[in-house]
Amino acid sequence: MSPEAVLDPARTNIDGPREGDVIVTDNLWKTYEMGDQQVHALRGVNLRIRHNEYVAIMGPSGSGKSTLMNLIGCLDSPSQGKYWLNGHDVSQLNDDQLARIRNKEIGFVFQTFNLLARATSLHNVELPLIYNGTPAAERIARAKDVLESVNLGSRMMHKPNELSGGQRQRVAIARALVNRPSIILADEPTGNLDSKTGDEIMALFDDLHAKGNTIVLVTHEPDIAEYAHRVVTIRDGVIASDHVSSRMLNKQDSDKHTKSKQN
Template structure:
């Protein structure tokens, strides 16, 4: 499944990414107050750096803290203590409008449950981030059409989610993630609701996005999905248990 470029104008234009570390997490803790003076530390002193155009899998069992870390990296949650820098900016210094802009423009999100509007067409679902930032209607339609074409769904753009297969719904979600041309793609269990063949097709899309210059971060509990990445960060009980090259990288000698 070949990933086409988002538009003719972008065909010769690589994804614009900053040099060096795009994500720097230092001594991050996330503590939840459970009441009755009980606290749970979902993350405990996490240190992590991700460079531009890295392909990283964050892996761990349920309850390990991987989703909590994903939420912090995606600016959906804030740490209880520690620092997080995104593209050189200290995230704790950003206001709500600035955080919303980052979530809308700099990070493309892909979720296990697709998060599509049930009554909206594939085209309208992909348009949504552009509606939020005030893009004119004609440009929205042009860019959403191009994004659906990029994931080989141009012929299904007027179909609603219940008229699409699971793999097609996830491709709509990926097209939506691409619509603002973010440099970072953050995917939470992107194959969790898919059969293995369709899951492999979706992961092949991430391979091609990585080849275009995107930084890819995939959160998963599945070892075979993690092996699509070049680097695997294992989290257990809120701490990083290991941070290693994947077997595909070791086999290639990279």
Template sequence: MAKKVIEIKNLSKHYQMGQTLVKALDGVSFDVEENEYIAIMGPSGSGKSTLMNLIGCLDTPTTGEYILNSQRVSELDDSELAQIRNREIGFVFQTFNLLPRTDCLSNVELPLIYSGIKSSVRKDKATQTLTKVGLGDRLDHKPNELSGGQRQRVAIARALVNDPSILLADEPTGNLDTKTGEEIMLLFEELHRAGNTIILVTHENDIANHARRIVRLRDGKIEIDQKVANPTLANVDTHLLEV
């Protein structure tokens, strides 16, 4: 039986806007098993960004329970959540969020600095991870010297360097052209096949169809939770992940 990485039980997030109570998330429940590849979808205002923020420990729920790797994170304070974020969750954002004046190696080292890893170990681990995503020859390049796809690969390497329990990607192809977006989805396919647990937030059906399961939200509730019958399988070159 597969290990449960995430258990979400009746999770809600409410906001007060003037006299109106906004239920951004309204009693959501689902589990994520190790090595699942899930796409979270929904129209604007459906609650998918709120859910992503809760899964990523960037926010706390109004009610309900969130368990990550057997730890009840829905009850943690801000400093404890920060530790969980750095140790358990790798983030990939649409806008890359790289430090512009810092080279690729230093960008990828950043989570290891927060973890207190010594310099020599940091550099080795960051170098290995950049090589894994196909950028072993770009260690000293700065973001403005890279293409959009290469920048997203640096961001993915940074997300992976701490060996997180889950990789949480928010519209990871949103700032890329179609061809480059497909290359990034190929990389996610490689990472999934290598054993990573991936949660992808997207509004694009063709991107979501790369996943193996789709959770679709509407009005703060789960509308559909289903397996993808025929996922878009990339032609994976697995040697990249054997480095």
């Protein structure tokens, strides 16, 4: 069965990227061949994320959220449909082209940190700049700046086994920031942390968003998703809901109450 055969005819078309859009998907499908069967992991996903939005993509295991993350992160290509990143259609790029886009446009933060065990914090943060050929003096300066920005200035020369879990995740976030990407894509960033440290990392994402970063948070935990300003829920390969988070609604109500008292 082709993707068209199961496509919802009521789907609203996306008319491509507009000024201020960072992520735009139009009728995005991902289909896997499993023997003589086709498995549709994504079924015509339409999504628009603007500059400086803070969006959580959530859903249970098998919902399609990880597949969508891989497509948004240019780790994979769609079977059908379009994906624009920062105004550029990246849906038909080959692996080498996708790798260049990833390094330039996307800062990844993973649950497992993915740090080099024998490298210092500074060298771990430098790595994306080494890959794109940034001169040594500039990359060291930029790596130091972002480590300072996540309050790890005193831990630059420490290796991962000399850091706490929260400090390791801060190194990973600094590494994600060092290329000044269009988006920060965080995949279960608190999954390996205790609740107190997880709250500290989510507070850091609040600070990064306040400084103008676009953040896409992928999680299966509703309480973590509520840190974002917008929550997109994926089920069975389609967007089941897309709404303002309760945290933002509460803030809006509080702001209205404060404004009415001032008047």
